[in-house]
Amino acid sequence: xxxxxxxxxxxxxxxxxxxxxxxxxxxxxxxxxxxxxxxxxxxxxxxxxxxxxxxxxxxxxxxxxxxxxxxxxxxxxxxxxxxxxxxxxxxxxxxxxxxxxxxxxxxxxxxxxxxxxxxxxxxxxxxxxxxxxxxxxxxxxxxxxxxxxxxxxxxxxxxxxxxxxxxxxxxxxxxxxxxxxxxxxxxxxxxxxxxxxxxxxxxxxxxxxxxxxxxxxxxxxxxxxxxxxxxxxxxxxxxxxxxxxxxxxxx
Numbered sequence: 001x002x003x004x005x006x007x008x009x010x011x012x013x014x015x016x017x018x019x020x021x022x023x024x025x026x027x028x029x030x031x032x033x034x035x036x037x038x039x040x041x042x043x044x045x046x047x048x049x050x051x052x053x054x055x056x057x058x059x060x061x062x063x064x065x066x067x068x069x070x071x072x073x074x075x076x077x078x079x080x081x082x083x084x085x086x087x088x089x090x091x092x093x094x095x096x097x098x099x100x101x102x103x104x105x106x107x108x109x110x111x112x113x114x115x116x117x118x119x120x121x122x123x124x125x126x127x128x129x130x131x132x133x134x135x136x137x138x139x140x141x142x143x144x145x146x147x148x149x150x151x152x153x154x155x156x157x158x159x160x161x162x163x164x165x166x167x168x169x170x171x172x173x174x175x176x177x178x179x180x181x182x183x184x185x186x187x188x189x190x191x192x193x194x195x196x197x198x199x200x201x202x203x204x205x206x207x208x209x210x211x212x213x214x215x216x217x218x219x220x221x222x223x224x225x226x227x228x229x230x231x232x233x234x235x236x237x238x239x240x241x242x243x244x245x246x247x248x249x250x251x
Contacts, residue, residue: 010049013037013057018126019070020052022059025126036060070124071103072239074221077119078228083110094119097229108132109140109194109218117142117215118223121231130246131219137192138245139172141217142199146208149185152176154206158189162205166195169202184211219245 011019017028017037029046031037037044038058050057057064077083077094085095085106094107098121108120108128122128131138161170169191177186185208191198200210216222220241226232234242 010051013039013044013048013050014046015126016050016052016057017059017064018129019124020064022064022125024129031059069103071101071105071122072124072127072234072242073098073101073105073121073231074223074226074234074238075119075121075231076223076226076228077111077116079114079116082113083107083119094121098231110196111215112197112200112213115213115215116228117213118218118221119215120218120221127243127246131242132194134193136246138219139190139192139217140194140215140219141188141190143177143214143216144187144189144199144203144210145180145212146185146187146203146210148208149179149183150176150187150203150206150208154208155187157206158202162202164195164198164201164205169193169195169198171202188216 013032014025014028017023017031018025022028023031028037032044032046032048035043036059038056039048039050040056052064075094075097077097080092081097082091082093084093085104087093091113098105103123105121105123106128108122108131111117111119120131130136155174155176158171158174161168171189172192173188173190175188177188179185189199189202195201199213203210220238221234223230
C-alpha cells in the first residue's frame with residue numbers, strides 16, 4: 001500500500017493576513033492586488049494559498065512571522081485598567097491581567113479606564129474587524145448608573161436618536177432597571193456601535209451623567225461566571241454563537 005505524505009493545511013493568503021492582524025480580509029485583498037505581498041519570493045496574486053508555518057510571506061518587505069495559535073478570551077475587565085497592551089503614562093493595562101497567555105492577543109473594541117465588564121481579546125484579525133465594524137451591528141449591552149432619575153421621555157429619546165458632535169447616536173433598547181440610594185438610577189442600554197465614549201456622551205446629552213458603567217454582554221458573551229480580573233477561553237459553542245451575530249454585508 002503506497003504511503004502518502006500528509007500535506008500541511010493551507011489557507012487563502014488574504015485569510016492568513018487577516019488572522020495575523022495585518023488587515024481586514026478586504027484590505028488584504030487590496031494589498032495583494034497592489035503587489036505588496038510576496039509569497040516564496042514571487043509576487044502574490046489573488047487565489048494563492050499558503051501555510052504561514054512553512055511558506056515565506058512578506059508584506060512591504062517585512063517577513064510575516066509564523067502563525068500563532070488563534071485564541072479567543074473573554075475577560076471581566078475591572079475598573080482602573082486601560083483597554084490596551086501598553087500605556088505611555090504607566091497606568092495598568094488589560095494585558096497585565098492575561099500575562100499567562102503566550103500569544104499576543106488584542107482587545108476587541110474598548111472599555112474606558114473607569115468602566116468594567118466583558119471584554120473580548122483575540123488574535124483573529126478577521127473576526128475582530130467584523131465585530132467592531134458598524135455595518136455588522138453587533139449588540140453591546142450596558143448597565144449604567146446615572147445621576148438622578150431620567151424621565152421616560154428622555155430614555156425614549158435615546159432610542160429615537162440623540163445628536164452628538166459626531167452624528168446621531170441611537171440605542172437599540174433602553175430600560176430603567178432600578179433606583180439607587182441617593183436618588184440615582186440604573187439603566188440598561190443596548191447599542192450596536194462602538195463610538196468613543198458613546199454611552200457616556202448620550203447620557204450627558206440628556207443631562208444625566210454616568211456615575212458607573214458596566215458592559216454586561218458583548219453579543220452572546222458575558223462575565224457572570226468571572227470575578228473582576230478573571231478570564232476564560234471561549235468554548236466551541238460560545239465561538240459558534242458569537243460568529244452567528246455577524247451578518248455578512250455585500251462585498
